[in-house]
Amino acid sequence: MLSKEKLARINELAKKSKSSGLSIEEAKEQSALRKEYLETFRATMRDTIESVKVIDPSGNDVTPEKVQQAKKGKFLN
Structure with a gap:
């Protein structure tokens, strides 16, 4: 996560870009x-997507195969 200072600087530069331009x-x-x-x-x-587990109303794991493979690859590295 970016620091509050960096986020504030991004916003500051965006405002300045719109108003007077940037050097x-x-x-x-x-x-x-x-x-x-x-x-x-x-x-x-x-990380969020790879940590998701999808369960249908019957209680079966229906997590997409691509997500399951990504999760397995992450733990193997």
Whole structure:
């Protein structure tokens, strides 16, 4: 998870971009922060999906095969 300071900086740069524009250094910083944010988001989402177990009303495990394989691969690494 990104720190509150980094999230605040992302928002600050976005507001400045809309109002007065960014310098080259600020644009590079914004790009790097966005990339870090997306990597963190994707990793968190992947972990969440891989930890899901789907059970039907009859009590049977109907977790998609792709999720089961991803879960097995994660534990083998």
